[in-house]
Amino acid sequence: MDDPFFSLGQEINRTVHKVLDARSLEDLGTTIRDTVQRTTQKVSEGAKRASEDVRRAAENARAGTAESPSEVDASAGAGQDTQAPPYSYYRAPAPSYAPPAYHAYRPKAGTPGQAGSILLIVFGFLGAIPLAVLALIFWVIGLMGSLSFWAVPAAILTVLALAFVVMILCGFSRRRRIQRYAQYQAVIAGRSFCEVAELAAATGRDAGFVVKDLTKMVQARLFPEGYFNPEKTCFMLDYATFQQYLQAQERQRREAEEKRRRKQQLDADPELAAIQQMMQEGNDYLTKIREIKAALSEADAVQKLDTLADVVGKIFVYVEKHPEKLPQIRKFLCYYLPTTLKLAEAYRDLDEHDAAEGVEESKREIREALNKINLAFGQLLSNLMQDDLLDLSADIAALETMFAQEGLTGRTLRPEK
Incomplete structure (x- = not known):
């Protein structure tokens, strides 16, 4: 084979x-x-x-x-x-x-x-x-x-x-x-x-x-x-x-760029830097005041802290729009506001020990002090706005004079007292 x-x-x-x-x-x-x-x-x-x-x-x-x-x-x-x-x-x-x-x-x-x-x-x-x-x-x-x-x-x-x-x-x-x-x-x-x-x-x-x-x-x-x-x-x-991650990264990049740009602006403009610092301090104070208010149970004290936060917020907003007024609130920032915050914190602490002897008297004194502080801060706001109020009065008087000369009105623009 x-x-x-x-x-x-x-x-x-x-x-x-x-x-x-x-x-x-x-x-x-x-x-x-x-x-x-x-x-x-x-x-x-x-x-x-x-x-x-x-x-x-x-x-x-x-x-x-x-x-x-x-x-x-x-x-x-x-x-x-x-x-x-x-x-x-x-x-x-x-x-x-x-x-x-x-x-x-x-x-x-x-x-x-x-x-x-x-x-x-x-x-x-x-x-x-x-x-x-x-x-x-x-x-x-x-x-x-x-x-x-x-x-x-x-x-x-x-x-x-x-x-x-x-x-x-x-x-x-x-x-x-x-x-x-x-x-x-x-x-x-x-x-x-x-x-x-x-x-x-x-x-x-x-x-x-x-x-x-x-x-x-x-x-x-x-x-x-x-x-x-x-x-x-x-x-x-x-x-x-x-x-989603890319979007988060883009937001982070924009935020970092915005911080860098604002830092450059603040470095180049000391007045703007001072205003920004003031606003940061103001926001911190307002946050603490609201936290204290949230911890209180008495309506009277809560109302006083509401008024305080409202007036303080208006002061900061006004000064932010008028930076030239910043020197006029230095004492307000460095002494009045920190002292007021200490009083509010003391009231909160006393409110937590309501049964202790002498607590009600101390709380009453703090409430009266807060009334006076609210009035004082309101007066401070009026003083800051005084120049603007005078300018408004001058503008109204000028309009009245011009209207009278033109025979456009027989009445003044000011409300009768």
């Missing part, structure tokens, strides 16, 4: 018998048979376990979960293909602070790639072990007989076995990545963003590894979308959150 495969088979059979019949190698055949039997048994058991894992994974995928004895529960969205946003997950700008809690991120049920990783491992073992055993046999036969004849098929079998080993390694690599993906999802817990440091702490990895890992997961569509800030400190899972 001229069949080359038949001739090759006969040659293998003769060589194997020749080797096995040698006394120096009488145990080689037994060793090889035992090895093949044990290997075949392990492959059978591994295939059985792997097929059981595949069956459970398929059932869990249909049920909307992904549970297996060696897997951590995870859920992630397969996601639908959308047009890539203008910023990729490599270039997304980032917050210098932790972003606010945006809307919840809801991954779809199931773990992408879980069944595929199991199949890679199963078929890798099914291919690698038999090929490796055959390659070993061929190499042994070649070494015992004609190496030049057996080297080529042994090398081919070795390369094929290594290819299946690579398949096994890829399967285990994907399986570990899916396990980390489940850990990431557990930490993210439905949020649409997460700090990289938080994920690194949960997985026991450094931040650089987590960034690369998340990037690969986005490329593999485990996460349908993913965006990093430039510092790679925050991971955002959808484009809507990324847009």
Whole structure:
């Protein structure tokens, strides 16, 4: 028979018998048979376990979960293909602070790639072990007989076995990545963003590894979308959150620019700086007065503090519009207002100890003092506005004179007393 495969088979059979019949190698055949039997048994058991894992994974995928004895529960969205946003997950700008809690991120049920990783491992073992055993046999036969004849098929079998080993390694690599993906999802817990440091702490990895890992997961569509800030400190899972983040960054940039511009203005204009400082102090005093008022229960005291806050606010507003009046309220700022605030705070403290002896008398004295202070501050406001009032009177008198000269009115513009 001229069949080359038949001739090759006969040659293998003769060589194997020749080797096995040698006394120096009488145990080689037994060793090889035992090895093949044990290997075949392990492959059978591994295939059985792997097929059981595949069956459970398929059932869990249909049920909307992904549970297996060696897997951590995870859920992630397969996601639908959308047009890539203008910023990729490599270039997304980032917050210098932790972003606010945006809307919840809801991954779809199931773990992408879980069944595929199991199949890679199963078929890798099914291919690698038999090929490796055959390659070993061929190499042994070649070494015992004609190496030049057996080297080529042994090398081919070795390369094929290594290819299946690579398949096994890829399967285990994907399986570990899916396990980390489940850990990431557990930490993210439905949020649409997460700090990289938080994920690194949960997985026991450094931040650089987590960034690369998340990037690969986005490329593999485990996460349908993913965006990093430039510092790679925050991971955002959808484009809507990324847009909100960009808007927050833009607001922060505008606020910083406005602060810088106002600082330049204040540095260039000392009078404006003094007015701004006065307004800041005034707002602080008004805030404290309102806080004290909110803590009081007596209507009379509350009404007096209402009047006080109203008059003080009008003084500050007027001086803000008329900066030249600022020197006239220096004593008001440096002494009168701080002293008034101390009285109000003392009244609040006394109000908390209403049952103590002498408290009512002290509270009455403070209320009377607040009456006098309100009158004094009202007079201060009138004094500040005196020039404007005189100007108004002069304008009214001038109009009356002009109307009288033109015969336009026989009555004055001033109301009769």
